[in-house]
Amino acid sequence: MRSPESKPYLVTRRLIPENQESPIPFISAAVTPEQYFYRRNHFPYPAISEQSFKLSVGGEILRPLVFSYQDLLRLPSKEIMVVLECSGNNRRHFAPKVFGEQWEGGAMSQGVWKGVAVRELLKWTGLQATAKEILFEGSDYGSRTDLEGEFVFARSLPLEKALHPDTLIAYALNGNPIPYKQGYPLRLIVPQWYAMASVKWLRSITVIRTPFNGPFQANDYMYYPEKDSDAGKMPVTTIHVDSIIQQPIDWSVLEVGAHQIYGLAWTGTGFITKVEISTDGGNHWEPAAIQKDPGNPYRWITWTYTWAATQKGEYTIMSRAADSLGFAQPAEARWNRKGYGYNAYSTVRVKVE
Amino acid sequence: MRSPESKPYLVTRRLIPENQESPIPFISAAVTPEQYFYRRNHFPYPAISEQSFKLSVGGEILRPLVFSYQDLLRLPSKEIMVVLECSGNNRRHFAPKVFGEQWEGGAMSQGVWKGVAVRELLKWTGLQATAKEILFEGSDYGSRTDLEGEFVFARSLPLEKALHPDTLIAYALNGNPIPYKQGYPLRLIVPQWYAMASVKWLRSITVIRTPFNGPFQANDYMYYPEKDSDAGKMPVTTIHVDSIIQQPIDWSVLEVGAHQIYGLAWTGTGFITKVEISTDGGNHWEPAAIQKDPGNPYRWITWTYTWAATQKGEYTIMSRAADSLGFAQPAEARWNRKGYGYNAYSTVRVKVE
Known part of the structure; x- marks a missing residue:
């Protein structure tokens, strides 16, 4: 009788609605399998009806149209490998601590999304000169703790980002229809932005002339630098390097000898140019060997570093990445009240014995 | 189309060997289902052979015997509901932090074990007057970071504990054969002791005349009160209340209104008599309603407390239990270098808005 298989699972942070993170330390595939793809929900899963297979486009356009799922399949499409990262990823590591889902590093997954560029769709409807933002509404809705009433998950993009040729209405993930929990049948995919922008179960697109201020745009997904006031708030947009x-693994015990330190690096600005490793708590840094994939700036890259742990003792290992636009991870993340955009050095402590 | 089901999963702390904890916040059944039963391994899973279905008994006895699985099924048996808790459970919460698997609260599960008392078995072999401890060896083995060579997972019990009528050679869990990852086909079950004593894949029992000092007895599973010396070490045995x-959930956001605060309580000494809740960081305490099950001191009990959260604000909620032998949870756990026996008040912080 063969010894049974060991496999990781999603880590549950909340069950209703379902919020589960990827077991990132144990994942090696570039494309995250469906069962390990992180799930971030604001509301219970929506029921899928015939209506879900239609996408209405309205607002400041010339010809309001409804596209069926089949219509979309017939339009010119593209496929892109994209890392989707929740803006609350690593919230657990903020100091002082903040309220919200206590994500560690796994509110992040990667896949190959296929679909039609929003700009391709808008060729059919036209665009009025008054257009300022494009609003994307999902099918998921429910109540919030901070406001009365029910709300649909909806987010807008500035025109420029919405019309970027890689902002897609996706209908496939990794060669298959999008899994239900990832937004089936249609999901907006916004490369380089935190994943609150990539609206799941997409049901309508509305071109608007004034800034959208729904609660998932104007209350949540804002950096609030102050604990007790909203002064200096800024919208959450681009993924931080x-x-x-x-x-x-953090706080693990290793034998004396050579060990591979390895991991991932990604950015929303340009592409990763450098990953450095420290095994002495940040005093000295050495370059890691990074995966070469300059063709795709939207995906994470892998990196590895061989560490000769010849001396017994306790070590603080750190990684830090930098990108082609000159952004680099800081030693300390910029604290904000809702805990978004954490990107301080990744740190693990090990004991060699 | 119905909305998809949400379910929790085991939380992976390490994959080789497999160490995964129960999703305790999301479990309501008294008996932990197999897929949520925590897994704590020192070594890769052992292969199961014909030999695994035999249990040899030797050492300071009168008649060495080998019991087959079928022999055991024919002997007088008993069934007991037992909480098994890893002594490293909640290691993550020690301050200063310690090395080892960073278990949160889920290195703990509960089930109904059926089997033959060790003392029943020893009626067949007899016992010599020189007997001092009984050694139990599992089938799992491998290398350690701190010592050269290979080691079998083996632990001894003092005669008195080994001969307690509820110390069982179990062959069934919850009415079925023991799952492979829980020690199939035979597992020692030692109620009221931390679960390192409940040796999985049990293959031999040896009555010995001198204290056993294998590494899982004399190196691990010792409380070391000092960081840099072994002074004052004490063996890990009974589960702390x-x-x-x-x-x-810790760091969650709640609406103004009534909320159920609920959880579990258990002890290795006597039975639970009281659970108290504080919603103001430990200044005031109120009794929770506790499940009445005085018939079984080995299982956890559930408790619940209705909290009228009428005021917006940030709250520190705590629970503390006490048992019939006068043991009570401390405000701070007793720090020890390997991080065993954590049992400080359970604490969660919430924001009401």
């Missing part, structure tokens, strides 16, 4: 150490 | 808040 970041890296994560997958192995070794 | 403890409780855990399952809901609300």
